[in-house]
Amino acid sequence: MTVATTMDVPLVDLKAQYRTIREEVRAAIDGVLETMQLTIGPNVRAFDKEWAAYCGTAHAVGVGSGTDALMLAIRALGIAAGDEVITVSQTFFATVEAICYSGARPVLVDVDEDSMLMDLAAVEAAITPRTKAIIPVHLYGRTVDMGPLLKLAAAHKITVIEDASQSHGALLDDGVTKAGAAGRVGCFSFYCSKNLGAYGEAGSITTNDAGLADEFRQLREHGGVQRYYHPVVGYNARLDEIQAAILRIKLKRLPQWTERRRALAVRYEELLAGSGVRTPELPAGLRHVMYAYVVRVSGGRRDALRAHLTERGIGTQVHYPVPIHLQEAARFLGYKNGDLPVTERLSTEVLSIPMYPELTDTQQQHVSSSIREFMK
Numbered sequence: 001m002t003v004a005t006t007m008d009v010p011l012v013d014l015k016a017q018y019r020t021i022r023e024e025v026r027a028a029i030d031g032v033l034e035t036m037q038l039t040i041g042p043n044v045r046a047f048d049k050e051w052a053a054y055c056g057t058a059h060a061v062g063v064g065s066g067t068d069a070l071m072l073a074i075r076a077l078g079i080a081a082g083d084e085v086i087t088v089s090q091t092f093f094a095t096v097e098a099i100c101y102s103g104a105r106p107v108l109v110d111v112d113e114d115s116m117l118m119d120l121a122a123v124e125a126a127i128t129p130r131t132k133a134i135i136p137v138h139l140y141g142r143t144v145d146m147g148p149l150l151k152l153a154a155a156h157k158i159t160v161i162e163d164a165s166q167s168h169g170a171l172l173d174d175g176v177t178k179a180g181a182a183g184r185v186g187c188f189s190f191y192c193s194k195n196l197g198a199y200g201e202a203g204s205i206t207t208n209d210a211g212l213a214d215e216f217r218q219l220r221e222h223g224g225v226q227r228y229y230h231p232v233v234g235y236n237a238r239l240d241e242i243q244a245a246i247l248r249i250k251l252k253r254l255p256q257w258t259e260r261r262r263a264l265a266v267r268y269e270e271l272l273a274g275s276g277v278r279t280p281e282l283p284a285g286l287r288h289v290m291y292a293y294v295v296r297v298s299g300g301r302r303d304a305l306r307a308h309l310t311e312r313g314i315g316t317q318v319h320y321p322v323p324i325h326l327q328e329a330a331r332f333l334g335y336k337n338g339d340l341p342v343t344e345r346l347s348t349e350v351l352s353i354p355m356y357p358e359l360t361d362t363q364q365q366h367v368s369s370s371i372r373e374f375m376k
């Protein structure tokens with residue numbers, strides 16, 4: 001088979017997915033508009049139940065975004081100025097931003113070379129008497145090794161808040177528990193490009209603690225349960241009915257979409273074997289949900305490969321080009337280049353290549369052969 005030299009393959013193709021659910025989505029949006037029940041209503045309540053059931057938690061509380069989820073979790077757990085929260089620098093900015101809102105100090109640790117996830121030895125070394133919480137980030141669709149992390153946290157009486165924004169349905173190392181169901185609280189983003197993505201902003205907080213779930217419901221609506229009565233100062237962090245209706249439609253397809261992502265990951269590994277790029281580890285049992293398929297290119301060739309793929313019509317992204325500890329906004333934390341060497345090197349090596357359930361075999365072949373062509 002000859003492979004075309006140019007072919008548009010976006011990093012993520014939301015339009016292709018929309019075409020498969022268009023009629024159902026339009027009918028659902030229309031249904032919400034006919035009732036004009038636009039904020040928390042039947043769809044939010046039903047989605048909260050369905051998302052909790054999917055994650056295997058007793059409760060889920062829909063909120064306005066993944067950032068809201070983290071912010072409310074941190075707030076409800078009483079974390080504030082004077083406390084420290086340990087997380088990774090190798091994450092999306094919002095993880096750290098949410099800690100900053102509380103006034104607590106983010107303590108950023110390095111990641112493991114192979115998994116690209118939180119390094120547990122580094123976490124242990126970073127614990128102080130001020131440490132109130134640890135936020136493991138299940139980055140790219142793969143879960144942090146939660147068994148040992150939970151033990152470590154329990155030994156020090158530290159709360160664990162999972163940032164599962166990129167790992168909807170990913171399984172933990174026990175092969176049974178889902179991301180977001182192991183810590184005290186799980187935080188999810190439904191940003192449009194996520195495995196389960198809204199058509200706007202949305203997020204959710206999962207927990208097995210009924211009292212905490214009540215607090216999240218209160219905090220998401222200006223600190224009140226009954227309208228115009230505000231026992232505490234809260235936020236406007238509501239999930240809206242249209243987004244909840246869309247998420248309910250997409251959630252039914254999530255298992256099959258995840259299977260397709262996994263199959264694509266296995267195939268990428270075959271197609272890229274021996275090409276010179278390092279493919280991501282696929283943990284045993286295919287627990288990964290492949291939010292992003294991140295290859296690594298050493299020797300300073302990452303950006304040139306990226307340019308080559310752009311020329312071939314292939315969308316790519318760098319997750320992430322500047323580690324959080326070296327961001328301008330984080331200067332007040334006092335980190336410097338060299339503090340987190342693995343994270344810093346990854347920022348020069350990682351490249352996310354097209355990964356979405358609708359990616360066709362032919363498109364994937366084109367991506368892989370374009371990478372091989374450059375690397376040879």
Ligand SMILES: Cc1ncc(COP(=O)(O)O)c(C=O)c1O
Binds near residue numbers: 065068203
């Ligand atoms: C790891 C991680 N944490 C937090 C967030 C914040 O989510 P949102 O953009 O929905 O606020 C995102 C996604 O954007 C994320 O990928």
